[in-house]
Amino acid sequence: MAELQRYKLLVYLLPCISVYTDINEVFNSLRTLDKKVLASKIEDEGCLEGLKGEMLEALVKPIIRPAPPECTPQEAFKEIFGQIKTLISPITPPNYNVEQAAVLLLEGDGITVPKNCLRARKPLRQFGSLGARAKGHRQVDGGRKRKRPSSAASRSSSSKKRRPTSQKKSSSPAKISE
Secondary structure (H helix, E strand, C coil): CHHHHHCCCHHHHCHHHHCCCCHHHHHHHHHHHHHHHHHHHHHCCCHHHHHHHHHHHHHHCCCCCCCCCCCCHHHHHHHHHHHHHHHHCCCCCCHHHHHHHHHHHHHHCCCCCCHHHCCCCCCCCCCCCCCCCCHHHCCECCCECCCCCCCCCCCCCCCCCCCCHHHCCCCCCCCCCC
16 A cells, blocks of 8 residues: 555545545554454465455544544444545445444444444355356356247247348448539
């Protein structure tokens, strides 16, 4: 991220974060996260999926304003969630990860978030795995699609036959003789 800031590219990727006056706090927070990710990679290769909320938290934690003490936990959650979405725009991660980051930030301040605040569900699709295919896209016989038998009744009545090339209209403008 420091390289993006040095080459003045951060303003295009994360405009709200790039104008933060004490960007070094963000860099330090991300360095701490890098150490944690490196340690978790050594232990287990597939655990980065659960860290996405923590990654967002590390990015925005130095910048986020805490919710006012007179707010209810639901209002505080909505406030923090909105701040995170604003700070990381135009990047749009799944709401599940943003909610996870908001919960981590609020729990760090000692506020417990009620379960009714969390609307998004954990994504079913895991990193590196293929999603379920639609019914019509099932593959049979070594990856080749099976052709369905066509009948005259199944064809659309509005389909037109092509004209022979000699009957097509010319697309060039007509010449005017003098």
